[in-house]
Ligand SMILES: O=C(O)/C=C/C(=O)CC(=O)CC(=O)O
Ligand SMILES: [Ca+2]
């Protein structure tokens with residue numbers, strides 16, 4: 489879950505800052521999963537082998553499947569199956585109602601006797617993939633990342649392709665290989681060109697991570713009706729962290745002319761806690777200036793700002809190797825959704841679209857190893873003295889994130905964790 493950042497137990501009440509919601513739970517002030525975050529997930533726990541919907545609060549998980557039966561009977565069916573699918577499909581009015589009720593339960597002492605038995609220490613729970621992934625799309629929205637990849641992979645051409653500033657480039661990925669944080673990532677095999685020019689099938693020698701932000705679609709859209717920028721928040725339920733694992737040698741050989749295929753479709757890891765859009769209202773910032781001005785369906789000059797001031801951290805075997813800033817990403821989630829549907833393709837509940845690798849202008853803000861090591865030419869030296877051009881078996885990558893919350897505090901996005909295991913013999 490979210491590391492040791494303070495303790496929470498159903499004990500003494502703690503006062504938080506004045507306009508921040510205060511909870512009767514003993515949640516350390518500044519805990520990333522305080523009462524202003526309230527992310528949703530799916531878990532199994534001690535004595536409950538059947539999946540539950542949970543809400544993370546401090547270092548505890550509220551069993552929402554059980555709590556709703558007692559305190560929210562009309563909506564209890566939304567949580568009965570133990571996945572977020574019915575809640576996602578229910579739409580923004582229901583999302584707001586449920587969040588308001590959960591906030592009330594956790595901040596009004598009168599609910600304590602009912603809820604205390606339904607709080608489980610997070611360390612005793614096992615996270616599950618929180619929703620059924622319908623379609624998975626990966627964008628390419630960070631100008632710094634796209635510029636770096638262009639320089640590395642296409643050194644003879646312009647770094648950015650001529651279309652890059654006109655539309656959010658993306659590709660359709662593989663929904664069935666999206667896995668929850670903690671799932672081991674088996675080193676994939678594929679065709680790649682060896683240094684001697686020989687083409688062979690074998691385990692990738694250039695396994696990489698990509699630090700991304702994922703957006704989870706709740707309410708579907710109608711076929712033939714593009715989703716305008718102003719309606720994005722009717723469809724986007726919330727945000728997770730994504731690691732789009734990439735086999736760079738497989739990718740480099742296969743990607744022309746149709747784009748990434750098997751080099752990225754073996755595993756994509758997502759964080760277990762979906763932070764609702766409602767928790768991120770303090771993180772909204774103006775997106776970067778766009779030049780040239782995009783076509784009207786992508787022109788957000790006069791729209792609600794959809795930039796998000798999220799701060800990511802990537803660790804490799806516990807050592808921070810990058811701190812990608814999300815606020816500067818060129819294309820916003822609202823623009824990505826408008827583009828994804830401009831051809832009339834409808835959204836389905838559970839669609840996941842990711843930002844693309846988040847890189848900032850500084851070297852220590854690059855969101856992938858191919859950028860951090862410039863395709864292996866400048867390996868990282870880890871504190872244990874070992875070098876990394878790309879990932880070794882046994883390496884563990886953790887991407888975590890925070891966002892501005894109320895009163896200058898920060899809320900957490902949790903983390904997505906994955907360890908590389910050896911290719912099968
Ligand atoms: O520039 C390329 O050919 C490839 C780019 C990527 O590998 C990145 C990708 O998956 C999209 C992204 O994460 O930004
Ligand atoms: Ca990617």
Ligand SMILES: [Mg+2]
Nearest residue numbers: 732752755756
């Ligand atoms: Mg992938």
